[in-house]
Amino acid sequence: MAVRVSMKINGKAASAEVEERTLLVTFLRETLRLTGTHVGCDTAQCGACTIHLNGRAVKSCSMLAMQAEGGDILTIEGVATADGTLHPMQAAFKEHHGLQCGFCTPGMVMNAIDFAKANPHPSEQQIREALEGNLCRCTGYHNIVKAIAAGARAMATS
Amino acid sequence: MGAPLIGARIARKEDYRFLTGAGQYTDDVTLPGQTYGAFVRSPHAHAKIKSINSTKAKAAKGVLAVYTGEDVAAAKLGGLPCGWLITDVDGQPMKEPPHPILAQGKVRYVGDHVALVVAETQSQARDAAELVEVDYETLPAVVNASKARAKGAPVLHDIAPDNTCYVWALGDKAAVDAAFAKAAHVTKLEFVNNRLIPNAIEPRAANGSYSRADESYTLYVANQNPHVERLLMTAFVMGLPEHKVRVVAGDVGGGFGSKIYLYAEDVAVTWAAKQINRPVKWTADRSESYVSDAHGRDHHTVAEMALDKDGKFLAMRVKTTANLGAYLSTFASCVPTILYATLLAGQYTTPLIHCEVTSVFTNTAPVDAYRGAGRPEATYVVERLVETAAREMKIDPAEIRRRNFIRSFPYQTPVALLYDTGNYDATLDAAIKMADVAGYAARKAESTRRGKLRGIGYAAYIEACGIAPSAVAGSLGARAGLFEAGEIRVHPTGSVTVFTGSHSHGQGHETTFAQVVADRLGMAIENVDIVHGDTSKILFGMGTYGSRSIAVGGTAIMKALDKIIAKGKKIAAHLMEAAETDVEYDRGVYTVKGTDKKKMFGEVAFAAYVPHNYPHDKLEPGLNENAFYDPSNFTFPAGTYVCEVEIDPDTGTTKVERFTAVDDFGKIINPMIVDGQVHGGLAQGIGQALTEGCQYDDASGQLVTGSFMDYCIPRADDLPSFQVDTRETPCTHNPLGVKGCGEAGAIGSPAALMNAITDAIGAKDLAMPATPQNVWRALQNRKAA
Numbered sequence: 029m030a031v032r033v034s035m036k037i038n039g040k041a042a043s044a045e046v047e048e049r050t051l052l053v054t055f056l057r058e059t060l061r062l063t064g065t066h067v068g069c070d071t072a073q074c075g076a077c078t079i080h081l082n083g084r085a086v087k088s089c090s091m092l093a094m095q096a097e098g099g100d101i102l103t104i105e106g107v108a109t110a111d112g113t114l115h116p117m118q119a120a121f122k123e124h125h126g127l128q129c130g131f132c133t134p135g136m137v138m139n140a141i142d143f144a145k146a147n148p149h150p151s152e153q154q155i156r157e158a159l160e161g162n163l164c165r166c167t168g169y170h171n172i173v174k175a176i177a178a179g180a181r182a183m184a185t186s
Numbered sequence: 187m188g189a190p191l192i193g194a195r196i197a198r199k200e201d202y203r204f205l206t207g208a209g210q211y212t213d214d215v216t217l218p219g220q221t222y223g224a225f226v227r228s229p230h231a232h233a234k235i236k237s238i239n240s241t242k243a244k245a246a247k248g249v250l251a252v253y254t255g256e257d258v259a260a261a262k263l264g265g266l267p268c269g270w271l272i273t274d275v276d277g278q279p280m281k282e283p284p285h286p287i288l289a290q291g292k293v294r295y296v297g298d299h300v301a302l303v304v305a306e307t308q309s310q311a312r313d314a315a316e317l318v319e320v321d322y323e324t325l326p327a328v329v330n331a332s333k334a335r336a337k338g339a340p341v342l343h344d345i346a347p348d349n350t351c352y353v354w355a356l357g358d359k360a361a362v363d364a365a366f367a368k369a370a371h372v373t374k375l376e377f378v379n380n381r382l383i384p385n386a387i388e389p390r391a392a393n394g395s396y397s398r399a400d401e402s403y404t405l406y407v408a409n410q411n412p413h414v415e416r417l418l419m420t421a422f423v424m425g426l427p428e429h430k431v432r433v434v435a436g437d438v439g440g441g442f443g444s445k446i447y448l449y450a451e452d453v454a455v456t457w458a459a460k461q462i463n464r465p466v467k468w469t470a471d472r473s474e475s476y477v478s479d480a481h482g483r484d485h486h487t488v489a490e491m492a493l494d495k496d497g498k499f500l501a502m503r504v505k506t507t508a509n510l511g512a513y514l515s516t517f518a519s520c521v522p523t524i525l526y527a528t529l530l531a532g533q534y535t536t537p538l539i540h541c542e543v544t545s546v547f548t549n550t551a552p553v554d555a556y557r558g559a560g561r562p563e564a565t566y567v568v569e570r571l572v573e574t575a576a577r578e579m580k581i582d583p584a585e586i587r588r589r590n591f592i593r594s595f596p597y598q599t600p601v602a603l604l605y606d607t608g609n610y611d612a613t614l615d616a617a618i619k620m621a622d623v624a625g626y627a628a629r630k631a632e633s634t635r636r637g638k639l640r641g642i643g644y645a646a647y648i649e650a651c652g653i654a655p656s657a658v659a660g661s662l663g664a665r666a667g668l669f670e671a672g673e674i675r676v677h678p679t680g681s682v683t684v685f686t687g688s689h690s691h692g693q694g695h696e697t698t699f700a701q702v703v704a705d706r707l708g709m710a711i712e713n714v715d716i717v718h719g720d721t722s723k724i725l726f727g728m729g730t731y732g733s734r735s736i737a738v739g740g741t742a743i744m745k746a747l748d749k750i751i752a753k754g755k756k757i758a759a760h761l762m763e764a765a766e767t768d769v770e771y772d773r774g775v776y777t778v779k780g781t782d783k784k785k786m787f788g789e790v791a792f793a794a795y796v797p798h799n800y801p802h803d804k805l806e807p808g809l810n811e812n813a814f815y816d817p818s819n820f821t822f823p824a825g826t827y828v829c830e831v832e833i834d835p836d837t838g839t840t841k842v843e844r845f846t847a848v849d850d851f852g853k854i855i856n857p858m859i860v861d862g863q864v865h866g867g868l869a870q871g872i873g874q875a876l877t878e879g880c881q882y883d884d885a886s887g888q889l890v891t892g893s894f895m896d897y898c899i900p901r902a903d904d905l906p907s908f909q910v911d912t913r914e915t916p917c918t919h920n921p922l923g924v925k926g927c928g929e930a931g932a933i934g935s936p937a938a939l940m941n942a943i944t945d946a947i948g949a950k951d952l953a954m955p956a957t958p959q960n961v962w963r964a965l966q967n968r969k970a971a
Contacts, residue, residue, distance in 0.1 A: 047309070049309070057214075058216075058308075061216070062207070063207070063210075063211075063213075063214035064206070064207015064208065064209070065207070066211070066387075066388070066439070067213075067389075067469075067471075068387040068388065068389065068439075068472065069471075069472035069893070069894050070471040070472045070473055070893075071472065071893050071894055071895055073893075073894035073895060074387060074472075074894060076387060103207065104205075104206065104207035105206065105207040105208075107206070108205075108206050112206075114202070114205060114206070118205040118206070121201070121205055122197050122198070122201040122202070122205060123197060125197070125198070125858050125859065125861075125862045127201060127204055127205065128440075128692035128693070128694070128862060128866065129204075129386070129387070129388065129437075129438065129439045129440040129691050129692030130200070130201075130203075130204025130205075130209050130437065130439065130692070131209075131211065131386075131387045131388040131439025131440060132387045132439075133204050133205060134204075134207050137205065152907065153903070155902070156901075156902040156903040156905075157902075157903055159901065159902035159903070160901055160902070160903065162902075163387060163894065163899060163901065164387065164902075165385055165386055165387050165440050165442070165866070165869075165870070165899060166387075166440055166692045166862075166866045167862060167865055167866050167869075168865035168866045168867075168868055168869030168870075168900075168905060168908065168931075169865075169869065169900075169902040169905055170862075170865040170905075170907055170908050171861075171862055171865065172902070173902065173907065
């Protein structure tokens with residue numbers, strides 16, 4: 029059965045009819061064509077689908093679109109400013125070579141921004157633990173850890 | 187003319203799109219009229235297909251078609267080809283069983299492709315796939331390579347009644363045996379190089395479409411070498427002319443080898459698109475990737491090293507059984523042979539080496555190249571033997587390596603390769619210093635005080651990169667050329683588009699290659715764009731694998747640049763009214779010897795496209811050149827890795843305390859990107875040694891490690907921060923002096939880590955992965971003994 033879901037996405041209202049079983053990530057990718065949010069697994073391990081729902085990082089593969097009804101969603105497409113300037117966390121990933129193939133990157137950035145809000149001066153160990161739910165196969169995490177430390181600092185001072 | 191760009195740590199041009207969600211991976215492409223495919227896969231490791239009933243599936247909501255083996259047979263689709271012919275020791279060609287696009291009467295591994303369901307939506311396709319009724323008669327299965335040749339083992343293919351694809355050998359066995367007979371010391375190890383599942387974070391995906399208007403196909407696919415994909419698909423499987431097929435591999439989310447190959451799914455969706463006259467997209471979910479992507483490694487090896495009383499290596503004898511899985515994947519046959527046995531000399535002067543490889547079929551997913559491909563397996567053999575020999579003979583592990591290093595180049599190894607250059611002392615010495623080996627004893631004492639076990643291990647690896655020259659590869663059985671192509675298109679106002687046959691799926695070519703071109707043309711890197719991954723734009727390409735992109739693809743670009751600069755010189759000579767022989771070129775500026783006359787490259791480019799004052803009698807207008815480059819040799823990156831671990835004897839947990847990697851990649855274009863490649867390789871190698879191990883159940887042939895929860899690719903807190911550095915011994919046979927850096931980390935690290943763990947726990951050997959359970963059990967066994 030189809031249901032209507034409505035929510036705010038990257039500051040704009042969005043509404044569509046979807047099958048009840050539609051995952052939030054499917055709604056974003058297929059219905060709204062916001063393909064920056066990725067799907068890397070089917071067991072909620074990889075975190076490539078991480079978005080912000082009402083200001084908190086969540087895995088959009090692990091909830092139904094219906095569960096986000098009325099919510100305020102931020103995806104990777106909405107992170108940079110309107111003029112295209114990168115968010116300090118995005119800029120830190122670029123500066124520190126925190127991405128290679130780019131597939132896990134949107135989820136990494138979304139998780140990192142949420143983490144840095146609560147941890148403006150994280151230790152390396154805190155960052156590594158915070159990445160438990162985000163898998164990267166390219167970077168060995170070395171530069172992601174550096175990027176998040178720098179991004180958190182930049183967010184704290186901006 | 188700005189600062190030199192070669193060697194500069196420049197942030198990547200491609201990052202902005204990836205950081206803002208603007209990347210275009212295969213699953214992001216949705217075409218007008220898009221339909222979705224889902225594959226029915228075998229739940230059994232080995233079974234006869236008695237019948238398939240698609241009636242219910244065909245009647246399900248949204249379903250457009252269901253295709254089975256009968257349909258692809260009727261359409262005369264060929265099977266998937268293998269690109270490398272290995273010749274058996276008895277002179278016979280390897281056994282090449284058919285590898286059908288959809289199963290023909292039998293399935294041979296869990297995940298084998300049985301039927302394709304096409305529907306209006308992905309969920310409809312997946313729902314209907316569950317309605318396809320396949321009546322199987324299950325057969326006994328064999329998953330373990332060492333059991334595949336046993337008497338009475340289940341037979342996968344009629345043409346290989348002993349499940350053997352080939353027995354292959356390299357080296358002088360009699361001479362090796364004679365050297366062992368005289369040796370003062372023999373070190374022997376028997377181990378398994380554990381089977382791995384590549385797990386690029388982007389699952390495989392393919393979106394095929396067909397246009398009746400011009401009878402052409404387009405395939406968007408997550409692939410590392412679109413021209414090879416097209417060649418194999420058109421010439422060997424579908425019987426189509428290449429000019430009617432376009433393959434696009436845009437942004438690809440990691441490959442590590444697993445996206446080199448032509449897979450059945452790629453063919454099936456392309457073929458189906460014509461049948462229903464609508465595009466068909468299939469995207470694997472992770473569970474599907476686990477069972478159906480080509481796996482890596484899976485060797486069972488007995489290795490021996492003969493030494494004289496001073497620790498000089500006299501000979502090596504290696505016998506390996508390699509698991510190829512159920513069918514031959516695209517390059518499966520060359521990985522445990524050509525890319526393995528030829529590397530067994532390592533960095534050493536070992537004069538005699540013999541290696542025998544028996545490759546077998548089992549009821550498991552096909553096995554093919556995975557980051558390093560044969561070279562990690564070879565390094566593991568050599569470096570575990572060397573370290574073990576050093577311990578047995580009570581020689582310092584660095585010292586035993588120094589006693590055996592090759593120091594005179596070029597060096598002909600006894601296993602076919604000719605090393606052009608190297609400086610193994612430089613990387614060993616630097617690694618020892620960087621790893622603070624001098625402070626190790628104090629750190630170990632401190633660990634001991636806390637009740638922990640500390641160990642240190644070395645690995646000095648070598649690899650052969652470039653995967654070329656074609657003539658050599660051809661003589662060894664390659665069925666393809668192994669060159670690379672590049673094209674430089676200079677635009678009238680002086681900016682440049684470069685088309686390369688190399689493919690970037692994380693390696694940063696859009697930056698590295700732009701640095702090379704911009705540096706040579708004396709322009710800002712912003713004025714150079716790199717295009718890759720589309721057969722309709724690139725003249726040809728062999729793609730990216732074997733750390734070949736900069737050494738082979740980069741050189742093709744350099745050769746095209748030479749032609750651009752040479753033509754520009756003729757134009758500049760005309761403009762400056764000078765003899766061509768008097769014109770000199772340096773990074774964007776043409777000058778006339780002994781005068782102050784000069785023309786900028788941009789002025790010359792403009793003249794080529796607005797040829798008002800132009801040597802029309804001698805030259806065509808325009809400035810656009812291409813080049814093909816076929817190297818004269820492999821390149822030989824090498825380095826030394828030092829790993830230090832601390833083990834908790836109560837839990838068996840291993841912590842990698844320090845990991846130091848010093849590599850010699852020759853000349854480096856962008857050290858930031860090179861460091862990143864090493865980090866990623868190290869993570870995969872450490873994963874192999876510590877956390878990753880593909881397991882099939884012996885009795886049922888089911889994949890036990892079929893998700894991120896059961897097969898552990900390293901998380902951030904499984905890994906340390908790495909200490910990496912490089913030394914530069916330029917490659918002697920390419921103009922950039924580059925060697926390649928993509929696989930080194932994965933090649934050298936498993937041996938270094940296992941050498942450290944065995945040192946810590948005082949064991950001669952331990953199976954990978956050294957999970958807490960494996961380590962703890964080894965410690966208990968030692969206690970009991």
